[in-house]
Amino acid sequence: MIELKNAGFNYGGRDILSDMTLRLSPGSFHFLTGPSGSGKTTLLNLCYQALMPTTGMVRIFEQDVRAMTRDDVARVRRRIGVVHQNCQFLDHISVRDNLTLPLAVSGRETEVDQGNVDDLLGWVGLSERGDALPAELSGGERQRAALARAIIMSPDLIIADEPTGNVDWEMAQRLIALLVELNRMGKTILIATHDLNLIRNTKSEVSARVLRINNAKLQLAGADL
């Protein structure tokens, strides 16, 4: 699904990621951890073609990112749902309209089925909040709305960058439970988090691999987690 081979990335000559080799197979569940500034967001960006590797190879759904046309990029992006670290929304439209925005942007507004949107809002526990404006949501509600927006296009792969960043432990567990449920439905999941307790807790629920970025290199974390 996603493959990196000796991939690296630098900003202005400074190596952020170096010699990274990784394969995400369909249906897998991965955590990505590492200290603040270690490059987690940068690596996620490589995985959905928001950044190009400066060295090595990245393949997304079997396609080399360097050989992708604009149409290819649009096609692969439709198969990936991203929950961004800062959960930005359009503030002047409702939560419900924010959720359906990805469909409208990709010319699929005819596929908007308000019944499905209601189901999705219910699934993330926001049934009563669909008509609210984003600014009226709490931190945890925003995170759940961001997850709902990421999955409205039925992506095969869900990439979440610190999806539990601004919420308490109970809400963090609820959010991760939703991602575990999506994984059980067959979705591939990649989550960046610095919260090792959350990772330990989730590993009892799902068979997850834990990757760690250390000094720009990718390692598989084991019992030392």
Ligand SMILES: Nc1ncnc2c1ncn2[C@@H]1O[C@H](COP(=O)(O)OP(=O)(O)OP(=O)(O)O)[C@@H](O)[C@H]1O
């Ligand atoms: N646009 C940019 N230009 C230059 N340097 C950048 C840019 N974006 C990020 N960096 C640097 O790249 C490094 C990795 O950043 P990144 O956001 O990937 O780390 P992170 O592990 O996700 O951090 P955090 O856990 O704090 O979100 C940091 O040193 C950061 O300062």
